[in-house]
Amino acid sequence: MQDRAFIAVVDDDESVRESLPDLVREFGYEAGAFSSAEEFLASGCLPQTRCLLLDIAMPGMSGIDLQRELARLGQAVPIVFITAHGDEGIRGRLRDGGAVECLMKPFTDTALLEALDAAVHSGVQSKVQSGEQSGEQSGGTASALRPGTGRD
Amino acid sequence: MEPKQFGAEIQRLQLCINDLVSILALPAIWVRGEPSTIAQSLQESLLSMLRLDLVYLRLSDPVGEAPLELVRLDERQQNPARLDEVGRLLAPWLDADPQGWPARLPIGGGELSIVPQRLGLHGEIGLLVAGSTRDDFPRKTERLLISVMANQATVGLQGARHLSEQKRIAGELDRRVAQRTAELAKTNAELRRQMSERRQAEEALATNERNLDQIINMIPGLVWSTRTDGTAEFFNQHYLDYVGLSSDKMKGWGWMTVVHPGDLPGLTSAWRAIMAQGRAGEAEARLRRFDGEYRWFLFRANPLHDEGGTVVRWFGINTDIEDRKRAEEALRASEWNLRRMTETIPQMLWSATPDGALDHCNARLLDYTGFSAEQVMGNGWAKLFHPEDAGQALMVWRACVTTGAPYQIEARVAHAADRSYRWCLTMALPLRDENGRIVKWHGSCVDMHNWKEAQDELRDTQAELARVTRVMTMGQLTASIAHEINQPLAGIMTNASTCLRMLGADPPNVAGARETARRTIRDGKRASDVIARLRVLFTKRSAATEAVDLNAATEEVIALASTELQRCSVSLRTELADDLPPVTGDRVQLQQVILNLVLNAVEAMRDVDEGLRELLISTGRLDAGHVCLAVTDSGVGFDAAVVPKLFNPFYTTKSDGMGIGLSVSRSIIENHQGRLWAEPNEGAGATFWFSLPCSDTSAGADGSPVFAGSMPAAAKTTGSR
Numbered sequence: 001m002q003d004r005a006f007i008a009v010v011d012d013d014e015s016v017r018e019s020l021p022d023l024v025r026e027f028g029y030e031a032g033a034f035s036s037a038e039e040f041l042a043s044g045c046l047p048q049t050r051c052l053l054l055d056i057a058m059p060g061m062s063g064i065d066l067q068r069e070l071a072r073l074g075q076a077v078p079i080v081f082i083t084a085h086g087d088e089g090i091r092g093r094l095r096d097g098g099a100v101e102c103l104m105k106p107f108t109d110t111a112l113l114e115a116l117d118a119a120v121h122s123g124v125q126s127k128v129q130s131g132e133q134s135g136e137q138s139g140g141t142a143s144a145l146r147p148g149t150g151r152d
Numbered sequence: 153m154e155p156k157q158f159g160a161e162i163q164r165l166q167l168c169i170n171d172l173v174s175i176l177a178l179p180a181i182w183v184r185g186e187p188s189t190i191a192q193s194l195q196e197s198l199l200s201m202l203r204l205d206l207v208y209l210r211l212s213d214p215v216g217e218a219p220l221e222l223v224r225l226d227e228r229q230q231n232p233a234r235l236d237e238v239g240r241l242l243a244p245w246l247d248a249d250p251q252g253w254p255a256r257l258p259i260g261g262g263e264l265s266i267v268p269q270r271l272g273l274h275g276e277i278g279l280l281v282a283g284s285t286r287d288d289f290p291r292k293t294e295r296l297l298i299s300v301m302a303n304q305a306t307v308g309l310q311g312a313r314h315l316s317e318q319k320r321i322a323g324e325l326d327r328r329v330a331q332r333t334a335e336l337a338k339t340n341a342e343l344r345r346q347m348s349e350r351r352q353a354e355e356a357l358a359t360n361e362r363n364l365d366q367i368i369n370m371i372p373g374l375v376w377s378t379r380t381d382g383t384a385e386f387f388n389q390h391y392l393d394y395v396g397l398s399s400d401k402m403k404g405w406g407w408m409t410v411v412h413p414g415d416l417p418g419l420t421s422a423w424r425a426i427m428a429q430g431r432a433g434e435a436e437a438r439l440r441r442f443d444g445e446y447r448w449f450l451f452r453a454n455p456l457h458d459e460g461g462t463v464v465r466w467f468g469i470n471t472d473i474e475d476r477k478r479a480e481e482a483l484r485a486s487e488w489n490l491r492r493m494t495e496t497i498p499q500m501l502w503s504a505t506p507d508g509a510l511d512h513c514n515a516r517l518l519d520y521t522g523f524s525a526e527q528v529m530g531n532g533w534a535k536l537f538h539p540e541d542a543g544q545a546l547m548v549w550r551a552c553v554t555t556g557a558p559y560q561i562e563a564r565v566a567h568a569a570d571r572s573y574r575w576c577l578t579m580a581l582p583l584r585d586e587n588g589r590i591v592k593w594h595g596s597c598v599d600m601h602n603w604k605e606a607q608d609e610l611r612d613t614q615a616e617l618a619r620v621t622r623v624m625t626m627g628q629l630t631a632s633i634a635h636e637i638n639q640p641l642a643g644i645m646t647n648a649s650t651c652l653r654m655l656g657a658d659p660p661n662v663a664g665a666r667e668t669a670r671r672t673i674r675d676g677k678r679a680s681d682v683i684a685r686l687r688v689l690f691t692k693r694s695a696a697t698e699a700v701d702l703n704a705a706t707e708e709v710i711a712l713a714s715t716e717l718q719r720c721s722v723s724l725r726t727e728l729a730d731d732l733p734p735v736t737g738d739r740v741q742l743q744q745v746i747l748n749l750v751l752n753a754v755e756a757m758r759d760v761d762e763g764l765r766e767l768l769i770s771t772g773r774l775d776a777g778h779v780c781l782a783v784t785d786s787g788v789g790f791d792a793a794v795v796p797k798l799f800n801p802f803y804t805t806k807s808d809g810m811g812i813g814l815s816v817s818r819s820i821i822e823n824h825q826g827r828l829w830a831e832p833n834e835g836a837g838a839t840f841w842f843s844l845p846c847s848d849t850s851a852g853a854d855g856s857p858v859f860a861g862s863m864p865a866a867a868k869t870t871g872s873r
Binding site: 018020022057084108112 | 632634635638639640641643644645646647649650653654657664668671674675678718719
């Protein structure tokens with residue numbers, strides 16, 4: 001289990017927290033679900049998180065708020081935003097702001113997989129660069145990093 | 153004979169003579185004695201004189217009762233056994249002739265010589281038996297003494313018997329006299345009582361007669377009586393005072409002189425008819441007063457019958473009806489005026505009796521409908537209505553006739569000119585007398601066909617406007633709606649993808665696939681619910697009237713707008729009253745108003761800091777007959793001066809609004825007999841209110857408002873209209 005990259009799903013919608021982690025696991029990742037940004041920060045899962053699947057509009061701390069908070073904490077976790085009322089304008093702005101991707105609901109599993117792969121890969125890149133990453137996980141492609149091979 | 157023997161004989165005779173003298177003296181002693189005393193004395197004397205062993209005496213009872221039996225034995229033998237023996241010895245002979253008796257009877261081993269002797273010539277007094285065990289008994293002298301004694305006893309006992317009979321008769325006489333005396337005394341008392349009663353009755357009668365005279369003269373009418381031939385014999389004082397004539401002048405047929413000549417033939421013929429029939433009757437005629445003025449009177453006559461039913465006299469009373477007559481004439485005149493007026497007024501008018509039967513229609517109504525008066529009178533008026541409306545009209549009319557409530561119904565009425573039916577408003581009000589009893593219904597019928605068509609058209613237009621406004625309102629929700637639909641769609645796609653992957657794995661994860669497929673279906677349902685909810689608000693439909701739970705309707709609106717509120721960072725608070733009575737109306741239109749107020753509030757808070765965007769939705773009772781809903785925001789508010797303009801069409805403070813939302817909302821609320829108003833808050837923002845009538849008045853019936861939210865000053869002062 002240690003081999004699998006941990007993906008955190010943060011969304012106030014219960015059906016998303018129910019369905020999305022299952023699909024992520026089908027891709028061969030480990031997944032956990034959190035109902036709010038505050039819950040995620042309090043969970044202590046941040047260090048092991050390789051990618052955040054983050055809802056934008058949430059009561060309390062929004063997705064954007066969490067992104068700012070992580071930046072303030074110096075935690076460069078790759079973020080894939082998901083939103084039900086977004087448009088292309090928002091998507092561009094978020095990507096410019098450092099997000100790996102912004103997925104508009106409803107999205108396809110392929111789009112999700114590509115975004116996750118890109119995020120985990122970028123995370124590896126950044127962690128390799130910072131010299132914190134162990135040797136066995138370095139030098140591989142994004143698909144090589146996935147222990148279980150999903151069939152697209 | 154020897155001299156010694158002579159001496160003894162002489163001595164014996166001497167004794168006998170002594171005894172005889174004693175015996176002959178006995179009756180003097182017995183005088184006034186009881187028979188039993190005489191019998192005992194007799195027995196004593198015989199026993200002592202003749203040295204007897206037995207003296208039996210039987211006294212027959214003069215009244216026929218059992219005879220008295222007395223037995224005396226010699227003192228030496230006086231014991232019960234001896235008595236029984238003597239009784240048995242004599243018993244067979246007691247009723248036999250003394251001539252047939254034996255001279256001796258055997259007793260106790262010896263013999264008893266007996267001498268029976270009748271008392272009275274035929275033994276009617278009784279029987280005397282003397283007995284002795286001596287051999288020489290009875291000697292001649294003894295026989296003589298017994299015989300004399302029997303005679304003396306007979307005389308004595310007869311005397312005693314007479315005496316006793318006399319006493320008995322005297323006693324009986326006394327008893328009868330006493331009884332008769334008591335009877336007489338009783339009769340006497342009864343007579344006195346009857347006399348007293350009679351006197352009282354006579355006094356009462358006299359008083360009654362005096363009272364009757366007074367009453368007859370006090371009666372505020374002219375009282376009279378006649379013989380069976382119609383000739384008058386009595387007039388009360390009132391009558392005589394009224395006509396100013398003496399009783400003599402009025403008697404017989406004299407009274408006819410005071411009857412108005414014009415009324416006399418009618419009155420006399422009526423009077424003859426009443427007398428011929430022998431039954432009570434009445435007639436009207438004018439009577440001349442002492443001053444020469446004639447006044448109308450009602451003559452009433454009643455026959456007095458004897459036991460056989462024959463009329464023996466007529467009594468009558470004449471009542472002054474002058475004022476009533478005048479009133480009747482005035483009424484007739486005013487009715488004629490009214491009729492003439494109803495025929496002139498350019499309206500369809502009618503009237504009905506208190507029990508609901510039509511009794512008058514003016515010509516305009518008949519011309520309009522093409523029916524004749526005969527066809528529609530009574531209950532025939534139902535024919536005037538369209539067959540589909542007649543039943544309802546009849547039902548409402550009957551209810552009004554029963555309760556006295558004003559009658560009002562919109563129904564199609566026959567229109568003769570184009571052989572069609574036209575919508576008419578038919579109304580009626582009851583006319584009541586001074587006691588509140590309905591004496592008449594007066595009604596009208598107004599052709600409102602064109603007005604109603606215009607009204608229907610207006611209603612359709614208003615409904616269409618409301619719908620269009622609704623669609624426009626929904627436009628403001630586009631982003632929220634997209635989110636509402638995208639959310640379940642995302643779920644569907646995610647779950648379906650997961651499902652496919654689980655099935656394609658080796659080995660396939662069937663349990664996981666089933667679970668994700670189930671979630672797919674659930675999300676599909678969720679999307680469909682969203683669409684259904686939206687569709688209700690978009691669909692073109694006619695206004696419906698139903699019982700609406702304002703709280704439930706509000707919650708549905710909140711569900712629809714919650715995403716929008718969240719998107720705009722508005723925090724929502726609700727204070728919905730418990731036990732809110734339902735209102736009657738169109739649910740969708742009312743929800744449209746609530747949504748419109750909520751979106752207006754959100755819009756008003758757009759320029760306020762995110763943390764200060766607060767929305768409060770509250771419901772409650774305004775007063776006994778009204779519920780209300782308030783939407784309070786913390787937005788920019790408005791100046792009190794603009795309040796009158798707020799609800800005008802096309803008035804808007806928004807750059808992108810058309811300004812018809814509030815105008816349409818107000819027309820919707822007013823169509824529900826409600827009121828919509830607004831006022832600035834004391835702090836930031838404004839509150840929009842609407843109140844609606846509710847059917848339930850059980851709570852808050854004391855007029856005190858029961859409202860969950862804070863009550864604005866305006867609602868307190870103007871809300872109860």
